[in-house]
Amino acid sequence: MAKKDYDALSVQLLQEVGGPDNIAQVYHCITRLRFSLKDQKKANVEKIGKIPGTSGAQFVGSELQVFIGPDVKTSYDNLMTHYQPKEDEGDAPRKSVLDKITGFFAAIFLPVLPALVGGGMVKSLTVLLQTAGWLSPESDWSAMLNIIGDATFWFLPFILAVTSARFFKVNQTLALVLAGTLMYPTVMNGLSEDVHALTLWGINIPLQSYASSVIPIILSVYLMKWVYKLIERIIPDTVKIVFVPTLTLLITVPLALAFLAPLGSYVAGGLAAGVTWLFEVSGFIASAILGALIPVIVMFGMHTALQPLMLQNVQSIGYDYMLPLFFFQTLAMSGAAFAVFFKTRNVDLRGTSVSTGIAAFLGITEPAMYGVNLPLKKPFIAALIGSGTAGAVGYLLGVRAYAFALPSVLSIPTYMNAEQGSTLAGVLIAAATAFAVAFAITVVWWKGSSATASEAADAGIAPSAVEGNGDAVILHSPLVAGTTVAIGGVNDPSFAKQLLGPSLAFVPTNGTIISPVDGIVTLVADTGHALGIKTDGGTEVLLHVGIDTVKMGGSPFTVKVAVGDQVTTGQVLLETDLEALRSNNVDPTVILALTNTKADCKEDLLHPGTEITATSPVAKVATASTAAIPATSTARNYHCRVSRFQ
Secondary structure, three states: OOOOOHHHHHHHHHHHOOOHHHEEEEEEOOOEEEEEEOOHHHOOHHHHHHOOOOOOEEEEOOEEEEEOOOOHHHHHHHHHHHOOOOOOOOOOOOOOHHHHHHHHHHHHHHHHHHHHHHHHHHHHHHHHHHHOOOOOOOOHHHHHHHHHHHHHHHOHHHHHHHHHHHHHOOOHHHHHHHHHHHOOHHHHOOOOOOOOOEEEOOEEEOOOOOOOOOHHHHHHHHHHHHHHHHHHHHOOHHHHHHHHHHHHHHHHHHHHHHHHHHHHHHHHHHHHHHHHHHHHHHHHHHHHHHHHHHHHHHHOOOHHHHHHHHHHHHHHHOOEOHHHHHHHHHHHHHHHHHHHHHHOOOHHHHHHHHHHHHHHHOOOOHHHHHHHHHHHOHHHHHHHHHHHHHHHHHHHOOOOEOOOOOOOHHHHHHHOEHHHOEOHHHHHHHHHHHHHHHHHHHHHHOOHHHHHHHHHHHHOOOOOOOOOOOOEEEEEOOEOEEEEEOHHHOOOHHHHOOOOOOEEEEEEOOOEEEOOOOEEEEEEOOOOOEEEEEOOOOOEEEEEEOOOHHHHOOOOEEEOOOOOOEEOOOOEEEEEOHHHHHHOOOOOOEEEEEOOOOOOEEEEOOOOOOEEEOOOEEEEEEOOOOOOOOOOOOOOEEEEOOOOOO
16 A cells, blocks of 8 residues: 555645635544535535545535544644644634534544543453453552553543633633642542531532543533633733632632532433433343444544543443444444455455455444445445444343443453453454444345446446456447547546546537447446446446536436446437536536456547547457457557456
């Protein structure tokens, strides 16, 4: 695999999002760059998804999400060397309620994830070593691993104080002091008999442990934000350095300890109890439904909003029901991707599916989701079914998460607790179910190589050679009337670079599209803008009408054939409303691509700019099974390649 060119990725991203001035905000999560744009219409989502180094892009609400993969931090850091954000964000678009909620949780919890994942994985390693008998629970090494694994979770209020302060734009050191008051021994040991209760304003201050808590510190820092602003507004500049922090702490800390922190603790406990009740009452159904929905939740970036709840459950009741579901969906997504690898004969798709399948197996699902399964549709649905089935099986086997860790095979020990009935065997059975169900459904349901051309085109993956008998083919004009143009000048990089295979381009003057060969129709796009034909000898031809015409939803096209129809050269395939295309600023260029790259040589018979009719021969194709085009040929141009199967 070629080394990723981060500079080129950054430059192209900035260009396709509408330029640096169109960016209101940009940040990243585990696998995605997330843009808030001033004008969403300036972003070319299709081109962004085809930039080398990305695996897709989409708008979720008003947020543009660009899928990078596990090296997103490196990509983000490089992007920021090319883009200098401006302080003035007055032109930023108004966010929806959903955007605000997800943005809030993302800003506070995403920076914490490395620490949470690191601590969780250390706890997972400790359990694994102790279960295997390689490490004694009473040993000093066990003590050290427990210190490392528990530190993040025990002192979580301090970490969240920093991220909350950044989000609420309040002094971080004061927020840390506020966290320190919640973690102060007098407060933490409040349930001990020798600790005297505190009374303020005639109100008993609930003294309790806020270790590992989430909501109390966030609410307290939010209160500090307003207290700080109020005091800063009324205190003279000359004495602010003394009185603003002093008065902020004097006011915020008692209010936090008396009201907000206990309230946050009660809310957290209520949420944990609610989730527990839901799974205990309808656990089998809830696990199946939620398990099937987890990939969709991840797809829209909503999993960030669930992380605090899962973390709170682990800390409040000692386990969580949802974390295993996220684990199962990684294996379901991996199983579907590996099934694509097993089924397809497309070289590029095989490479993509196996690499992304491995990444999903290790917990990074977005590359497999957006690079393979979702574009191919049926593998994605298979992953949903596999994830839901595993969720139900996991519940029946008592699988729960006892520590917060990155959902992957490496975190399996965090789902083991013999005392709670969650065993290694149960985890492995549920995990295997997710992989096996997604794999089996994909293998049976997805057409594989017979649908390679269309699906690869939809996925932005260059189709490569498939097995065929080989033939020598004369390609005729796909137009009743039009003009040949240079393929390298087409306004789409994937076509211009002939990523779909050896290609020709035409500009129609008549909206009738005809068959350039004799063969069987193998593909008719739902939107009518693309058709595939396979000759008796195995050559696969893809006709793509217009650039980005898929966005028109099929309105300009009237298809005259169906999959399975036998067609002859010159037969009408579809009618196109050229005026409708032009009125919508859509390029009407027609692409003819040979998606079966066993076509070793393509001989162009016409120069660009040549007028053509229905009877015009435009190219000769020689495949690996036929003799090569002779050197004495009078052909204008040769496009030859070595078959990838030789």
